[in-house]
Amino acid sequence: MNEIKTKVQYVDIDTDMAGQRIDNFMRNQLKNVPKSLIYRIIRKGEVRVNKKRIKAEYKLQAGDIVRVPPVKLEETEQKEVPNTKLNKVAELESCIIYEDDHMLILNKPSGTAVHGGSGLKFGAIEALRALRPEARFLELVHRIDRDTSGILLVAKKRSALRHLQAQFREKTVQKYYFALVLGQWKSSCRVVNAPLLKNEVNSIVRVNPNGKASETRFKIIEKFVDATLIQASPITGRTHQIRVHTQYTGHPIAWDDRYGDRRFDAYTGKVGLDRLFLHAANIKFAHPATEEKMDISAPMEAKLEKVLQKLRT
Template sequence: MQFVEIDSDMAGQRIDNFLRNQLKALPKSMVYRIVRKGEVRVNKKRVKAEYKLQAGDLVRIPPVTIPQEEENPGLSTKLNKVAELEDCIIFEDEHMLILNKPSGTAVHGGSGLKFGAIEALRALRPQARFLELVHRIDRDTSGILLVAKKRSACATFKHSFARRQYRSITLLL
């Protein structure tokens, strides 16, 4: 049994998203199942997947068996991409990381891809508790990618983009 006390950086997110972040290798369906069955508790009480965590909440995470993936023949290719992305980081501080994403690299896995820039950055920065994309750019597009290193920074950046305090410019060559 694992217990996690929610701090201000983790507060405000839904319990299902929190668990998906904590139990990255666990399929989404299993995350919802352990919440629905009451195996996950917040402050010793059952919660629904929509519950928003608050600072000071104590989350009980049950021991779970994570399904083993078959041996991945493309692992060395993924490791090479991770190493290449290290050279693409152009700025980093305690709030953000700015990456010059090369063309041909997806920003995140999905639609048949299990690996993208955000997964590579998480592999490069395992000590970073929170790494989240602020925006996305197409797989075949090279360009600057802003990654938040704190939940509060992510919310601030996304809010600024929404209010058009920042803007993105696309140049076609």
């Protein structure tokens, strides 16, 4: 089996890269390299900072010069880089709804995972890196489900990543989703507080008193004969939170393959729906550099709008 050897690199650490551990820095520099190999080359002293050996927990400082050593990899270990000529990759360029020097905001299509793995060659973040080969840093700020469409924040600087993730932790980010749910949602149901527990084997999430505290706020947007378009705002950020909380109230989301109702899927399929009707439509947060209040909206795809038009008639 053929081997590929990378070239030695010397990276100047600026203020944006400072503060992170050397092991995490190396994992970002050598994205296709197994974690065990990264720790081995650090332990053996092949990774140097200012020409000196360091330990894995060393925190980088502005002005440091890091030697990234050459590593040998079998060709099979090399991850396939997304081809920017592929339709699915190229179309992401038109899905960028905001971009500056600090961040990028994507209106992610349904069916596109946020990152590769679990049999997927690539996701949105790998595709964006292929589309922006000159970008030194591109990292996901948060995640949304593969079948959910809408707003996805990507940081272009480490300082922006830290600032934005801090806002998510402190719950100062406001997120609003549109969801089409089964039946008539009651106007009195404005908040669902129900702890969620994730099964680590199959990733199914259930309401469980032993789970993590979870809160979602709801608002009716439009009522149809057998369905309701609602706005959902998750206060906490648990896996599948909106999907499970709507199921818990007796109103699962249309075309939800894990928590849905097949009869509802058949009903909405007649008006042209063939995907999960959950869309991250709006987000409000502070800009990571200027502190300016950002209010970003992402339009629903035409298919979802047509479904709503047909439900009205």
